[in-house]
Amino acid sequence: MAETVPLSVCIVTYERRDFLRRCLQALDAAVTDDVEIVVVDASAADAADLVRQVRPSAVYVHDRLVAGWMTRARNAALRHARGEIISFLDDDVVVSPGWQHAVLDAFADPAVVAVAGRTRNGQPGEETYDLPVGRLLPDGSLTEGFASVTASIVDIDHGIGANMSFRRALLARLGGFRDDYPGTAMREDTDIYLRVRRLGGKAVFSPDAVVDHLPAPHVKGRRFDTRYKLYARRNHMVLLARDGGIRSESLRRWIAREYAAVGDAPGLFRKVRRWGVTTAGIAWGSTAMLRQARWSPLPPERTDAAGNEIRAALS
Incomplete structure (x- = not known):
């Protein structure tokens, strides 16, 4: 070297x-x-x-x-x-x-x-x-x-x-x-x-x-556009699953927190849009973590x- x-x-x-x-x-x-x-x-x-x-x-x-x-x-x-x-x-x-x-x-x-x-x-x-x-x-x-x-x-x-x-x-x-x-x-x-x-x-x-x-x-794309938000949720789920395992309590709490935050969006249209992006991101993240993580934390x-x-x- x-x-x-x-x-x-x-x-x-x-x-x-x-x-x-x-x-x-x-x-x-x-x-x-x-x-x-x-x-x-x-x-x-x-x-x-x-x-x-x-x-x-x-x-x-x-x-x-x-x-x-x-x-x-x-x-x-x-x-x-x-x-x-x-x-x-x-x-x-x-x-x-x-x-x-x-x-x-x-x-x-x-x-x-x-x-x-x-x-x-x-x-x-x-x-x-x-x-x-x-x-x-x-x-x-x-x-x-x-x-x-x-x-x-x-x-x-x-x-x-x-x-x-x-x-x-x-x-x-x-x-x-x-x-x-x-x-x-x-x-x-x-x-x-x-x-x-x-x-x-x-x-x-x-x-x-x-x-x-x-x-x-x-x-x-642009920072904080829909593509950005989808990848953010997808990658965050993979991160938590790798660090604590797919069955980790922090992962379940984070998903619940994301859905609770839907109510913070102003107006019905934005609430519906945030719910859709959240659901799509979490569904994508669930599929990804099943491939890239385990029930227990990764080494x-x-x-x-x-x-x-x-x-x-x-x-």
Whole structure:
């Protein structure tokens, strides 16, 4: 294996050339020369020249086979990353000065194996969040708060994919990301953090590891459109079934919560529409979890051929 470096930063991108350039320019200005940058690009056109104009030392991987599959692109990056710490950034974020130091400082605690950084969205009042940041609740719902400012580093159950970092040894043990969360890839980031928790690993939120999320448009559809909501429900059910088993109480409570929320929609038409989307999403999720989960929780480590290949590449 090639000699490791202290930190690799991986960016996966798909048909968002201008956003990739902006992300790389901010990242290059914010990190030291010994930080490795890995770009996995599923776009039709090769962007190697763009990447190396900004960061000549960057590793550029052009792979059309991962188009539409964010976690497969993340796993492709793992096959090339040499960092002892491996970070992932979305291509539509802008890294703030001090991000690198804050990430590595969070890992100074040897018990910490995963770090979620603060991801600002430019929304009024987002600095304050009344619930605990990044928790999986007993009813199967998730708290967020990843744009908030906490007094210090805090423990979390799950993090945000736009700004997350892991120890290389942990990713090797897990066998990389589960790469079968389709569509909008909702919950692929939550999945790996919950697998960390299943191993007994410590994940934390660092309010000083800051990026600004300046959202790019989706290649297909729009954020929060019907397609997005269907995939959100489908993928969330698979997530809960894998973490707690198909017969888990949190999964049943989450389904009940989703139907209870139908009544919150204003007006009869919107109630009927929300009921339809909820029912379709839960039906789709039920079919998917029967294929992708078991009655009992799945082991956190991947043991399939692709997982073993990633494990070997990282080991």
